[in-house]
Amino acid sequence: MKKSLFTLEHARQLTSDTYELVLSGDTSAVTAPGQFVNIELPGKFLRRPISICNWTAGSLLLLVKVVGEGTHDLVRCVPGTELDVLSGLGNGFDLSLAGEHPILAGGGIGIAPLYGLAQRMIEAGSPPTVALGFRTGADAFYLEEFAALGCRLLIATEDGSLGVKGFVTDSIRAVPECDYVLSCGPLPMLKAVHALPQLKGGQFSFEARMGCGFGACMGCTVPTRDGYKRVCKDGPILYKEEIVW
Amino acid sequence: MKKSLFTLEHARQLTSDTYELVLSGDTSAVTAPGQFVNIELPGKFLRRPISICNWTAGSLLLLVKVVGEGTHDLVRCVPGTELDVLSGLGNGFDLSLAGEHPILAGGGIGIAPLYGLAQRMIEAGSPPTVALGFRTGADAFYLEEFAALGCRLLIATEDGSLGVKGFVTDSIRAVPECDYVLSCGPLPMLKAVHALPQLKGGQFSFEARMGCGFGACMGCTVPTRDGYKRVCKDGPILYKEEIVW
Amino acid sequence: MVNLSVNLAGVELKNPIIPASGTFGYGREYAELYDLDILGSFSWKGTTGEPRLGNPQPRIAEMTGGMLNAVGLQNPGIDAVVEQEVPNIAKIFHGPVIANVGGFSIDEYAENCAKLNDVEQVKILEVNISCPNVHCGGKNFGSDPRSAAEVTKAVKAVTKKPVFMKLTPNVTDIAEIARACAGAGADGLCLINTLLGMRIDLKTKRPLIANRTGGVSGPAVFPVALRMVWDVYEAVKLPIIGCGGVSSAEDAAEMMLAGASAVEVGAANLKDPYACKTIVENLPAVCERLGVTNISELTGGAHQ
Amino acid sequence: MVNLSVNLAGVELKNPIIPASGTFGYGREYAELYDLDILGSFSWKGTTGEPRLGNPQPRIAEMTGGMLNAVGLQNPGIDAVVEQEVPNIAKIFHGPVIANVGGFSIDEYAENCAKLNDVEQVKILEVNISCPNVHCGGKNFGSDPRSAAEVTKAVKAVTKKPVFMKLTPNVTDIAEIARACAGAGADGLCLINTLLGMRIDLKTKRPLIANRTGGVSGPAVFPVALRMVWDVYEAVKLPIIGCGGVSSAEDAAEMMLAGASAVEVGAANLKDPYACKTIVENLPAVCERLGVTNISELTGGAHQ
């Protein structure tokens, strides 16, 4: 973990409520896709946890969905704004466990950490299948970016306005050879993905309201088969075997 | 009183701790020199009261001395910053009472409202004598601006490094024909000026910690010979006769 | 169309938003800014039997998320209010007025309230029992269930208007005080008054507020106020006016879900003189988001 | 050169800054960030007899100027702490440790404290009496002078280490509780624990925190904490650890002027993991501005 100032370089609106932010700063603490940053915002006491969508030596890519005041303020920062950021938080995905037929399964804003993950899996020589789910076509984003990575891309929307009609789980069922999932999205989606019988294993990224984000306050702990774990420090990625719903 | 957004146009450092700010916005609520504005600052619950140094149809001139976090933040705003301002607060000086030999007496940051006052008295055909006091020469500011108005200017510094050595009261004593004072400055100065035997009358601008700044909370009231008065609404200018120390 | 009207012990308010006592004077300053008739009601400055000059300066201090005040109940006294302010209120506000009444003895509370019997506009008495009891070593009436009940009874004996007891949060068990007031005949409760706090001036190394302590209000107290409204809602079956830190229509809705039938807005008016107006204007949209067509459905909606 | 050292009931701290219980775990996370030996002490996470899983999610909510938590005393239990955490603390911190101890009965408090008798590093016991008494309808020990005194007495009987009772602010008269603890032999007091608060989630219309209520901490509680430190300083002649909303060296100085001999920093660590380090670094300059060469001169400096 590192506490340092990042500078907002640019913000781009992707959908009615979702934005892409590029920040520049010291990313040396970031070690794995699936980690997150915790961002201080003026006038807010608690920091806001946001997944690292992707990163380079000097920059961070974030995708942010506006749900309340904090995210509202964040996406409206003007280029040049300095942000106090704790970077490199959480365990991140473990690529080495993904096997030969991994699938990345993301729903809504949960697709964010899967982007950097996909890129690194491709670089590591094991390109994943990527299944993305949205409520409707107008909510979809980052399809071109994922496609440009060169992954097999499966899109599902609840209303069928884009890709197949249905849920991410329907996409996954259509590729029964995929037996290991790396997933991030809303809780009902994670739960449905977790229950798919074709999966031998998987890694699931969880959310929790956080006091600190670096393991000190026990604000975020959840029960697992291996005892209580801190979503912020022992997670946000939990493993299929250990998850209790 | 008017609540509206002002835009910071420029900030200029005058001394080690004192700044000149120019704001643009709707000044229609400003009716007299000696009135003040109450400025909202991000992260601060209470607004910060600042005297109107001068104003035009579309702009406000403020002089701000950094004493705490609020004033620190205010002078560091970048041009373009929008500020939520209550403008045209307080009674202001009454020029019509100043007689033939008025003197304006200001100490430190208290000289701010005297500038717009001097200009308006000159425009009204009764140029005042202006006596300004500072701790030391390095603290002095706005001398050229006052001089450019064309007033008789008397400067005193406590250490004699600029003008006469001594206090504003010493300057005033040196012009015994001045029998009416309009004054703003630290409390001990106001008290000393108030006690000068040569004065037939005068107006004194007071400070108080304010809850609202527009007369609603009774946070700022002080005793006067005419009962308790609200510094923010019935003041900040109190008259020689009514003041109790 | 959302119906914003609420009912407080038989008194109909066109909406639940009420400027809190001490932050709205007797309405004069705000009437210069907007039409007060958009408000559900307003609670006038705490009024005592004798005129009071209040505490010495400074009376105000700042803190993160709020402020401290030690105004000390400065007010012109009940007779002057009836003679000078009430006729002016008639000109600027035509809805039901809440009369906030202070006192330093049980008799004073009763006398002050009795003097309002013939004041038509005053539809609700709000009895501030955060005042020190001069006959009891200066202990606040509101910090002891017995004296809270005594004040309630004394006031009820002299008035036919609904009596809302305004509770202090500086107690171990607010529900106990609420029950005592209910048992003594209160028609409703208003909570909370300010939390007791203090700041020290690092420049003088002395308490910043001349009175030493001051009352904390503003957003910083909102969760404490909300919790107390919840507890009191569970404890008694009286209408509650929720107060403490409310600054937005969302806050007002949260307060109502906790159990408030109406909501007072205090310190927020001082920071933004249009706060109550803005809240009233935003309430319909918040109700729509929450899926209610009658705002009164929100009251207590978060219980069970 | 400013002398920052302070003395807490005979225990010398190199400076008055102490991370508060529950915001610093057992030191592990912060030891990765900075050398803990710059701290005066640290108060470890509230430790109970049995391991505790704590409350369901969510446990955290935000508010203006602070936060609410309902962690529910999640901790591995006193035995595991002695076996696993104490040896690790030996590696990362070499100053005096404050052991924060919780309990749900008087016996449990005493047993837990007794188990620390042979733990050399623990120089002070900080007994958190904001816990519900399971034998007494869940009423907090700290909200009643008698049970506060009983816990004090029981703990004092089993330990030679200085005992600091950590008081809850959710009481009518904190000085009364302080006097009860002092009378029962407490060596010092720590205040305040969190204020009881609550938030409601407008999306679900249910309490945001699964436990319904949570403890309010952060800058929003600072003036309340300061006032209570002042009151307790006037009421008893024991050293006080001031706690509540401290976020800067200036806040720490203000707390000491109100009567604190040392200062705990809680929620500020969560927002800024380097908060305590920064405060320690800024203390000398603040002391110089205040004109003191021994920081301990600040203690109680604002009283007459």
Ligand SMILES: Cc1cc2nc3c(=O)[nH]c(=O)nc-3n(C[C@H](O)[C@H](O)[C@H](O)COP(=O)(O)OP(=O)(O)OC[C@H]3O[C@@H](n4cnc5c(N)ncnc54)[C@H](O)[C@@H]3O)c2cc1C
């Ligand atoms: C590990 C992790 C990774 C995340 N990654 C992303 C991401 O890449 N992009 C994105 O848009 N969002 C992400 N989120 C969710 C994001 O943190 C919340 O949407 C955000 O905190 C909401 O703040 P707000 O002020 O807008 O909303 P408010 O509801 O006003 O926030 C109030 C409080 O609740 C907390 N909170 C509200 N919703 C959540 C939530 N879902 N999870 C955790 N805390 C919450 C806030 O942090 C704040 O403390 C992530 C959350 C976690 C835990």
Ligand SMILES: Cc1cc2nc3c(=O)[nH]c(=O)nc-3n(C[C@H](O)[C@H](O)[C@H](O)COP(=O)(O)OP(=O)(O)OC[C@H]3O[C@@H](n4cnc5c(N)ncnc54)[C@H](O)[C@@H]3O)c2cc1C
């Ligand atoms: C009518 C009036 C006119 C003023 N005109 C000017 C001016 O033209 N230029 C200028 O530099 N200053 C002026 N001041 C003083 C200015 O308001 C304070 O210096 C400023 O509020 C300090 O804020 P802070 O956050 O920097 O200090 P802090 O000490 O951190 O402020 C804490 C709180 O105390 C209040 N406060 C602190 N000092 C004062 C003070 N002297 N008067 C009133 N409230 C205070 C603040 O407003 C805030 O609420 C004026 C004050 C008044 C009442």
Ligand SMILES: Cc1cc2nc3c(=O)[nH]c(=O)nc-3n(C[C@H](O)[C@H](O)[C@H](O)COP(=O)(O)O)c2cc1C
């Ligand atoms: C400046 C000021 C003066 C107040 N005067 C009174 C009063 O006279 N009577 C009263 O019952 N409450 C008084 N209060 C308390 C408020 O009515 C309200 O209960 C409290 O401030 C909490 O609400 P808030 O957080 O919205 O301000 C006063 C509050 C402030 C800030």
Ligand SMILES: Cc1cc2nc3c(=O)[nH]c(=O)nc-3n(C[C@H](O)[C@H](O)[C@H](O)COP(=O)(O)O)c2cc1C
């Ligand atoms: C997340 C969290 C957990 C806490 N856990 C404990 C605890 O276990 N024992 C205890 O005595 N106090 C606990 N506290 C209270 C703090 O030690 C402190 O008394 C309180 O938060 C006020 O200080 P602050 O405003 O600086 O946070 C906890 C506070 C927080 C925020």
Ligand code: FES
């Ligand atoms: S948020 Fe503090 S431990 Fe996870």
Ligand code: FES
């Ligand atoms: S500051 Fe509120 S009445 Fe003057």
